[in-house]
Amino acid sequence: MPTTASAYAAFDKTTPLGPTTITRRDPGPTDVQIDIRYCGVCHSDLHTARSEWPGTVYPCVPGHEILGTVTFVGDAVTKFKVGDTAAVGCLVDSCRTCDSCKAGLEQYCLNFGFTMTYNSPDKHLPGQVTYGGYSSSITVTEDFVLKVPATLDPAAAAPLLCAGITTYSPLRHWGAGPGKKVGIVGLGGLGHMGVKFAHAFGAHTVLFTTSAGKVEDGKRLGADEVVISRDPEAMNAQAGSFDLIVNTVAAPHDLDPFVGLLKRDGTLVLVGAPAEPHPSPSVMGMIFGRKSIAGSLIGGLPETQEMLDFCGQHGIVCDIELIQMSQINDAYERMLKSDVKYRFVIDISSMR
Numbered sequence: 001m002p003t004t005a006s007a008y009a010a011f012d013k014t015t016p017l018g019p020t021t022i023t024r025r026d027p028g029p030t031d032v033q034i035d036i037r038y039c040g041v042c043h044s045d046l047h048t049a050r051s052e053w054p055g056t057v058y059p060c061v062p063g064h065e066i067l068g069t070v071t072f073v074g075d076a077v078t079k080f081k082v083g084d085t086a087a088v089g090c091l092v093d094s095c096r097t098c099d100s101c102k103a104g105l106e107q108y109c110l111n112f113g114f115t116m117t118y119n120s121p122d123k124h125l126p127g128q129v130t131y132g133g134y135s136s137s138i139t140v141t142e143d144f145v146l147k148v149p150a151t152l153d154p155a156a157a158a159p160l161l162c163a164g165i166t167t168y169s170p171l172r173h174w175g176a177g178p179g180k181k182v183g184i185v186g187l188g189g190l191g192h193m194g195v196k197f198a199h200a201f202g203a204h205t206v207l208f209t210t211s212a213g214k215v216e217d218g219k220r221l222g223a224d225e226v227v228i229s230r231d232p233e234a235m236n237a238q239a240g241s242f243d244l245i246v247n248t249v250a251a252p253h254d255l256d257p258f259v260g261l262l263k264r265d266g267t268l269v270l271v272g273a274p275a276e277p278h279p280s281p282s283v284m285g286m287i288f289g290r291k292s293i294a295g296s297l298i299g300g301l302p303e304t305q306e307m308l309d310f311c312g313q314h315g316i317v318c319d320i321e322l323i324q325m326s327q328i329n330d331a332y333e334r335m336l337k338s339d340v341k342y343r344f345v346i347d348i349s350s351m352r
């Protein structure tokens with residue numbers, strides 16, 4: 001018998017989110033049932049709730065930075081037991097047969113077979129879409145559930161599941177480490193984690209921000225230097241010196257100034273998804289210096305676990321503002337003004 005859960009949902013693209021009751025599947029042999037304690041608030045939640053990206057099905061229950069306590073495990077589950085702290089990120093299933101899935105890169109599933117944590121067709125409850133973490137419980141196959149180191153503050157660890165892995169993965173893939181100069185563009189939910197990770201990996205870390213008010217915070221978070229990207233002189237002083245720049249800004253903007261900061265063979269990685277395209281970059285800027293512009297999407301399950309374990313070893317969590325479920329609509333408005341340091345996390349117990 002499917003079970004019910006309390007949730008907060010968007011019912012259309014304009015009205016505020018409000019309380020509802022949703023159906024969760026009865027746990028199968030490989031399923032883990034989790035009582036959700038905390039859920040981070042990602043920009044994707046807002047975009048989806050308000051139909052700013054195509055394809056939102058209502059009611060829509062967002063949330064893909066989920067952390068909670070295991071309350072039930074199926075007979076065939078081996079990695080989890082009741083009482084464990086567990087987490088769920090942006091994906092809850094994938095095709096599991098393509099080359100990407102077999103390589104543990106489920107986010108690049110070649111069959112477009114991955115099931116997102118919310119607003120994807122639900123394989124188990126036909127006719128329904130998946131519902132995310134703005135809810136009291138979730139049921140997920142154990143292969144898509146992550147272990148959370150006991151040393152981490154659970155509320156502040158929740159946003160590691162999207163904001164954390166989205167910056168960890170490109171920094172790892174493109175080799176951020178000692179002897180490398182790494183830039184992080186933007187100091188929001190993603191950017192502040194990018195700074196923490198690049199610093200923890202031992203790279204010379206430079207934060208680019210448009211806001212002079214963020215200089216001190218950037219340094220506190222681990223940046224060796226903070227550059228105001230609107231200041232052409234400060235930008236020129238950094239020309240041709242970066243191995244890697246991870247750009248977290250989701251608003252369309254001119255990429256050429258950042259390409260100009262790369263060394264020969266350097267890479268500018270885009271992790272923000274703008275609703276409108278960026279202006280086309282100058283080809284000249286790329287061919288003189290064999291430079292690359294690349295993209296990166298969250299991380300696969302093995303790398304997400306690696307990231308959580310790394311955070312456990314190094315004491316890394318997100319800087320958060322804990323909110324009640326009923327404050328979510330205000331939180332969306334503040335997020336639009338970048339008025340959050342640096343991630344809202346919902347205390348799901350406030351909904352019970």
Ligand SMILES: [Zn+2]
Pocket residue numbers: 042043044045064090162163
């Ligand atoms: Zn997200």
Ligand SMILES: [Zn+2]
Pocket residue numbers: 094095096097098099100101102106108109110111112113114
């Ligand atoms: Zn696949």
